[in-house]
Amino acid sequence: MPNYYVFLGPPGAGKGTQAKIVADTLQLSHVSSGDIFRANLSNQTELGKLAQGYMNRGELVPDDLTISMIRDRLQKPDCGKGAILDGFPRTPAQAEALDIMLRENAGEVVFVPLISVPNNLILERMTGRWSCRAAGHVYHSKYNPPKQAGVCDLDGSELYQREDDKLETVQKRLDVYEKQTAPLIAYYSAQGKLVEIDGSLEITQVTASLLQALAGK
């Protein structure tokens, strides 16, 4: 049965950083809703144009658009044996839709790490974040700097700072997380799938905690 892992946590907690490392380690696909939206945005697709305003304001893109985008992605062959989901689901309606779409392929969400980080650290992480244009590889000017400033170590593409990492937008995203996404903590707790991971530690330590928790599943 294909197993799916939902990485949950506030914006800037390190979901993307950890999801990439764990996906590489376990040889699973990494599905990031934010990365898919950003790729659509830079390619100026209809979906990208529709999502842009919501993203720049720090709001969630409407459920119907997001669910259908993820359904398309999960139907790709590389997700057939399971995947790590980062940034999706983010509302109870998305979580219920995910359960239904996975069940259609005899899959299920088996593990939900909640990466917890206090708000003061989140602000520091987001304002120091640099992302690569080609594939969304993530760096931090202080905690995870690239070898050469402004250039991705992995693919040589340009590093940029995200439009939604401005202080006032980050604050809005944290509010949206509390109101719309935090209810998923109770949803997955009730199913016995949620494990809280201390995301305030160093990147390698967070990875070790995640892999240890995953090994028990």
Ligand code: AP5
């Ligand atoms: P999305 O891209 O998903 O943003 P997010 O969930 O807000 O998460 P981030 O990407 O900001 O942070 P992260 O937790 O991945 O942290 P990272 O690893 O980068 O979504 C963006 C927007 O798209 C949304 O606002 C919404 O509009 C839309 N959207 C996306 N999904 C949607 C959905 N399902 N429904 C509706 N709308 C949706 O780390 C942050 C920084 O910290 C980096 O610089 C990193 O190097 C550094 N760092 C990471 N870990 C550590 C550590 N342990 N120690 C020190 N530094 C660290």
